[in-house]
Amino acid sequence: MYLTQGLHRCLQQRPADIAIRYGERTRTFAELGARVARLAGALQSLGMGDGDRVSMLALNSDRYLEYMLGVWWGGGVLNPVNIRWSVPEIVYSLDDCDTRILLVDDHFLPLAQDIAATAAHRPTLVYTGEREAPQGMLAYEALIAEAQPVADAFRGGNDLASIMYTGGTTGRSKGVMQSHLNLWSSAISRMAEFRSYEHAISLHAAPLFHTAAMARAVGHFVAGDTHVVLPTxxxxxxxxxxxxxxxxxxxxxxxxxxxxxxxxxxxxxxxxxxxxxxxxxxxxxxxxxxxxxxxxxxxxxxxxxxxxxxxxxxxxxxxxxxxxxxxxxxxxxxxxxxxxxxxxxxxxxxxxxxxxxxxxxxxxxxxxxxxxxxxxxxxxxxxxxxxxxxxxxxxxxxxxxxxxxxxxMKDMIVTGGENVYSAEVENVLSRHPAVAQCAVIGIPDARWGEAVHAVVVARAGTRVDESALREHCRQFIAGYKCPKTIEFREALPLSAAGKILKRDLRAPYWQNQTRQVS
Amino acid sequence: MYLTQGLHRCLQQRPADIAIRYGERTRTFAELGARVARLAGALQSLGMGDGDRVSMLALNSDRYLEYMLGVWWGGGVLNPVNIRWSVPEIVYSLDDCDTRILLVDDHFLPLAQDIAATAAHRPTLVYTGEREAPQGMLAYEALIAEAQPVADAFRGGNDLASIMYTGGTTGRSKGVMQSHLNLWSSAISRMAEFRSYEHAISLHAAPLFHTAAMARAVGHFVAGDTHVVLPTxxxxxxxxxxxxxxxxxxxxxxxxxxxxxxxxxxxxxxxxxxxxxxxxxxxxxxxxxxxxxxxxxxxxxxxxxxxxxxxxxxxxxxxxxxxxxxxxxxxxxxxxxxxxxxxxxxxxxxxxxxxxxxxxxxxxxxxxxxxxxxxxxxxxxxxxxxxxxxxxxxxxxxxxxxxxxxxxMKDMIVTGGENVYSAEVENVLSRHPAVAQCAVIGIPDARWGEAVHAVVVARAGTRVDESALREHCRQFIAGYKCPKTIEFREALPLSAAGKILKRDLRAPYWQNQTRQVS
CATH class of the missing domain: 3.40.50.12780 (ANL, N-terminal domain)
Incomplete structure (x- = not known):
């Protein structure tokens, strides 16, 4: 079991069909296969050995999918960079798993030199953008044009396929090691549950560095579907x-x-x-x-x-x-x-x-x-x-x-010895017609340890105040679960995957506290 | 990944649904799960340790499916017996992989004592039939009734799930080692290709000892489908x-x-x-x-x-x-x-x-x-x-x-230095309206090494002779590919899986030959 298998099947069965559409650019499976085999060769010539990590810091594109397949084809391991991260966060994730090659697109070019300068092992920078490669970076298209295609390394099964750094919503970043089998079994199982037609045309709008979009791409590789890619x-x-x-x-x-x-x-x-x-x-x-x-x-x-x-x-x-x-x-x-x-x-x-x-x-x-x-x-x-x-x-x-x-479990609020699940409070709040979005967190409280605090985005054109919302909550849930304080905002902070970043909401309240919940 | 996972899902999600119908007997998933956990306990108390083989010699039944799940649940390995085999062939397959427990139904009861007497390690015999257990055999239902249910051993992944003895159509019997992952990946991949509705009702009429029917059963376990079982x-x-x-x-x-x-x-x-x-x-x-x-x-x-x-x-x-x-x-x-x-x-x-x-x-x-x-x-x-x-x-x-x-490759006929693929000749023969079934084999020939020989079952109510069929073939294929001799029979010998047993057709011709093709 190896994650390039779907590409091999399409090369054998349907080489002339469209694999990827990105803006005006399309790639057939034959073109994709040829580029992937050359990209794998180029990465190997840059030093990528079996199991070595290669990173990409970029918005979505056809090249992001080529990066995935090319690294796997060449025997390497993906370490896709979270596009919301700061330079120190990125450098931490590259250094932690000893990444020596980093692909960067136009959008993230301003960060590239800073990253390379501060990373412990200065990574080779590959420019995947649409212009001339800047000084100190190799040009992606030139690498592909000049490389010899190599044979598939056929790493698979329990071999490492990707290291995905989590974080964002909770605690310190950790590198999750996903095997070829992990990603394949997840993809094929969803296909067995969901599939009922052949050759889907699938749109990638969510960021491909994220495991949800990446796993979905893996499923489409297996099925030989057409990927339509938007940068963001x-x-x-x-x-x-x-x-x-x-x-x-x-x-x-x-x-x-x-x-x-x-x-x-x-x-x-x-x-x-x-x-x-x-x-x-x-x-x-x-x-x-x-x-x-x-x-x-x-x-x-x-x-x-x-x-x-x-x-x-x-x-x-x-x-x-x-x-x-x-x-x-x-x-x-x-x-x-x-x-x-x-x-x-x-x-x-x-x-x-x-x-x-x-x-x-x-x-x-x-x-x-x-x-x-x-x-x-x-x-x-x-x-x-x-x-x-x-x-x-x-x-x-x-x-x-x-x-x-x-x-x-870490988002559970403990107030006066009682456990409060913020989701329960959020469900009640969101039933109020004036509430467009909300998030409930625990904030420090001298008496109760933590107090229930709600952050609310009001629906456009409506008016509501704190006491009306508290009154609403009391109709449905126990008093200790109702927000002690409610704060109104224009928007909630979201992760790249669209999750509400409770860590960011909590941070200002806990800054000077010795006991930190998340 | 383990092959009892589908059963666990159904126990969690749909315990009251029908898992198996066999004649008048039905089992819900809850009943099946309880029986499987007890059967696993019974087999362990009979000495089945992790990875030990357990055989079954039986027509299809609900108990055949219980055997599969019970052995896996208890950490054992299946070694299902080909129901067409003679006692020496069965004993060979049991001894070869050191099988110590053998389940036998009413149909194969006459063979049980012979097998036990000639096997190197006299296996414990378990009677899965519908009457009183004969002398010297344990009763399946009593074992289940008396056993304590055990927890799933959770063997899986690359652990051995079954040893399937091949043979029948070619050469000496070999024990094919299939892992949990082998069977699961095969099943889930077919589901991804074929599936388009939930909770199928599936009929088992082909023998369950065979890998095709067994793999299909595995898929139905994953999906939680209903198995309808016929003995044969x-x-x-x-x-x-x-x-x-x-x-x-x-x-x-x-x-x-x-x-x-x-x-x-x-x-x-x-x-x-x-x-x-x-x-x-x-x-x-x-x-x-x-x-x-x-x-x-x-x-x-x-x-x-x-x-x-x-x-x-x-x-x-x-x-x-x-x-x-x-x-x-x-x-x-x-x-x-x-x-x-x-x-x-x-x-x-x-x-x-x-x-x-x-x-x-x-x-x-x-x-x-x-x-x-x-x-x-x-x-x-x-x-x-x-x-x-x-x-x-x-x-x-x-x-x-x-x-x-x-x-x-072994069925290829070499005649006068030319390769003849019997399938090609069979395709041509079968286009003749009088041909119901046919098989083409190589038989010894002093001049050509091998000669092309056809065995034909004529369609009821038609009349055709050898020369007419040879004439028909000459219209479509080269002379050296046309049958030199044609023999008419009432029926062709079939394996339990429905394959034509060319080995049996060839045997009489090659009996006294020094060069044996298959």
Whole structure:
């Protein structure tokens, strides 16, 4: 099992079909295969040996997909850089796993020299942009043109395929080691669950450095689908691409979907080709779901819950639960059930399974579970215990195996000795018609240890105040769960994957505190 | 990755649904899970340790599926017995891999004591039949009733899941070592290719000891489908079960399908539930395909080519190629293209890929490829070279990656220095309206080394003689390829999997020859 296998199949069976569309540029499988074999040769000539890491710091492009395939073809390991990170964060992730080659596009060119200058092993810089290569950087296209194509190294199975640095929403960054088998088993399992037509045209608008988009790309490689690539998420460009390229499916987290639905172009574009929307990061708000179903009749929503350590999908909530029945029962807010090839249980602090409808920590087992954290044996032992990945995510499971995520275990608020799951409070707050978005966090409190604090984005054109929202909450949940304080903002800080960055919301409150929750 | 995972998912998500129907007996997933955990405990108390082999000699039943899951749950390895074998052949397969427990049903009871008496390690005999357990045998139901349920051993990944003895059609029997990952990756890949609806009702009529039926059962375990089990293939019972249980899909090799289509009950039964027929062993004859498509409108045919060493599927020919276009182009006779997760190439004697449309040996790579042959390092080295499984099957590949099997390399006939592929001659013969079935073999010839010999089953109600058939062949193929001699029979010898046993056809001719081809 190796992640270039899908490319080999397409080269054998359908070489003239379109593999990638990026703006005006298209690549057939034959062209892609030839470029990948040369890129692999170029990387090897730059010193990439079996299992060596190669990084890319770039917006999405056809070259991002070539980077993935070319590194694997040549026997290397991906270490894709989170595009939201600062130079010190990037340098940490490169140095931590000894990355010696870094590909950089036009957008991130201003950071390139700083990174190279501060990294412990000054990486070879490859420029993947559209202009002349700057001084001190090698030109991607020239490397491909000059390199000899090499044979596939056929690394696979339990060999390392990628090191994905997590962080963003919780704690210190760790390098998640994903094997070829991890990514392949995750991709093929989703295909078995979701697939019902051949040769999809799939739009990449979410960032490819992120494990969700990358795993989806792996699935499309296996199936030989056509990738339509946008440099970054931009609602107007998404709408234009769907119409122009007759896109079948797209990954859009709820915050992105909302932006697409609210864009003035939405009603002008022919979106009739779109069959499926995949989403993760969070459940979908009822209002967004209703709007989407009304505006895109027949659209199918697939929700997946996962994490980088599970490469990434753990559970799946199918389209059926997004219809009227799922809306009525509330099942549309579930993170779904264990997917094919994945075992899931909810456990207590001792790793013992808790009864249904009792909150505990999600534990996962399957071929998708990571090899461990790079160079972090202690953290690996903490995460992988008794054959199960302990996710740190809190949830309960209903009688039919559906998971309902309540929180990161670390996001749980302890106030006056009581546990408060912020998700429960957020669910109640979001039912108020004036609340567009919200996040609930714990902030230091002299008396209670922590106090429940809400950050709210009000819906445009509405008016609401703190006491009205507190009154609303008291109708549904216990007093100790209701926000003690509520703060209104224009927007919430989001990660590149569309997750609300609670760490950033909490930071100012905890700055001078000795006890830090996250 | 472990092969009991699908059962765990169903226990978690849908415990009250029907897992198995066998005659009047049904088992829900909850019942099946409880029985499997107890059977695993019983087998462990009989001495089954991690990786130990357990055999079953039986027709199909619900207990056959319990045997599969119970052995895996308890940490053991399957060694299913070929039901066509004689006592010495069975004893060889048990002794070769040191099997200490043997399950036997009513049908094979007469062989049980003989086997136990002649096996090197007298195996513990477990009676899985419907009556009182005979003297010297343990009762399956009593074992389950008395055993304590045990926790899943969670063996998986590259751990051994089964040792499948091949033979039947070629050479000496070898134990093919299949891992959990081999069987799982094969099953999940087919699901990704074929799946388009949930919770299939699937009929097992082909023998479960065979890798094709077993791999299909594994897929149904993953999906949580309902297994309807018949003890053995019998056209009347197949038709009755499809109607009674509203069966969605079935595995029927072409010889079985033909028998079903020609059965007097065919027109009496309501077969409207049937959506799919899977087949292997050989391509489908045009006449059978046309009859089936006319009689079962909308039916989908999936053809898979494979071998036990590939656990088993290598390539797949989808329904589209069984329609009018595929009939016209001849693509319906292809073995299909490399399936998801499988790499295929056609190579020469040095392992170098040959040009398209050139005959060579099929080589296979993927997570489905066996671990090797049990206790046969030399045969393993022969089969697994340079990372590829060398199948011994001859074929050519067309421009679009479609494989056309010409023969077992060993079935190739060498006559007067020319290679003759029996499949080519059989294809021509079968186009004659009077030919119902045929097989072409090489027989000793003093002048040519081997001579081309045909065995023909004439269609009922037709008359044809040797010279007319030879004349027919000369219109399509070179003289040296035409049968020198033609023999008419009532029927051809078939293996349990429905393959024509050419070895049996050849045997009488080669008995006293020093040079033996197969």
């Amino acid at each position: 998420f931009e609602p107007r460009a998404v709408l234009e691409a769907i119409e122009r390229d007759r896109v079948d499916e797209i990954l859009l987290v709820p915050t992105m979907l909302q932006a697409v639905l609210e864009h003035p172009d939405f009603k002008q574009r022919d979106l009739s080709s779109l069959r499926r929307i995949y989403y993760g990061a969070s459940p979908i708000a009822a209002g967004v779901l209703d709007t989407a179903l009304a505006a895109l009749p027949g659209i199918e929503f697939f929700h997946a819950y996962g994490l980088t350590e599970a490469a990434p999908v753990v559970s799946v909530n199918p389209p059926a639960n997004h219809g009227p029945e799922g809306r009525a029962s509330g099942l549309y807010r579930s993170a779904g059930r264990a997917g094919f090839g994945v075992s899931v249980k909810v456990v207590d602090a001792d790793g013992v399974e808790v009864p249904r409808n009792t909150v505990g920590e999600i534990a996962v087992r399957g071929a998708n579970v990571m090899l461990g954290y790079w160079n972090k044996p202690e953290e690996t032992r903490q995460a992988l215990r008794d054959g199960w990945l302990h996710t740190g995510d809190g949830a309960y499971m209903d009688e039919n195996g559906y998971l309902f995520i309540v929180d990161r | 293939f019998e056209p009347r019972a197949v038709l009755e079960a499809i109607e009674r249980d509203r069966v969605d899909e079935i595995l029927l090799v072409p010889t079985m399908l033909q028998a079903v289509l020609e059965h007097p009950d065919f027109k009496q039964r309501d077969l409207s539930s049937l959506r799919r027929i899977y087949y292997g062993a050989s391509p489908i004859a045009a006449g059978v395909l046309d009859t089936a498509l006319a009689a079962l409108p909308g039916i989908e045919f999936f053809h898979a080519y494979g071998l036990t060493e590939a656990a088993p599927v290598v390539s797949v020919n989808p329904p589209a190629n069984h329609g009018p276009e595929g009939r016209a182009s001849g693509l319906y006779r292809s073995a299909g293209r490399a399936g998801f997760g499988v790499s295929v190439k056609v190579v020469d004697a040095d392992g170098v890929e040959v040009p398209r449309n050139t005959v060579g040996e099929i080589a296979v790579r993927g997570a489905n490829v066996m671990l090797g042959y049990w206790n046969k390092p030399e045969e393993t080295r022969q089969a697994l070279r340079d990372g590829w499984l060398h199948t011994g099957d001859g074929a050519y590949m067309d421009e679009n990656g479609y494989l056309f099997i010409v023969d077992r």
